[in-house]
Amino acid sequence: MSGKMKCEYCGRPIKGEPEIRVRRGKKHIYCSEFCFRLHFYDVPTISYEDLQEFYRLRAVSVPFR
Numbered sequence: 001m002s003g004k005m006k007c008e009y010c011g012r013p014i015k016g017e018p019e020i021r022v023r024r025g026k027k028h029i030y031c032s033e034f035c036f037r038l039h040f041y042d043v044p045t046i047s048y049e050d051l052q053e054f055y056r057l058r059a060v061s062v063p064f065r
């Protein structure tokens with residue numbers, strides 16, 4: 001990895017596995033599926049279910065240092 005990637009939604013540098021999604025032929029990079037969903041759907045509020053998934057994905061894909 002180049003180490004220059006960062007999440008398009010929250011702007012955090014991506015240290016773990018990036019979530020790469022192609023939307024309308026354009027590549028987007030997110031730190032987690034949660035950010036992808038927020039960006040994609042432009043979610044105004046966060047549901048309890050999303051929040052749970054957020055923490056689950058966070059723990060797995062974004063290790064803190």
Ligand SMILES: [Zn+2]
Nearest residue numbers: 007010031035
């Ligand atoms: Zn993010």
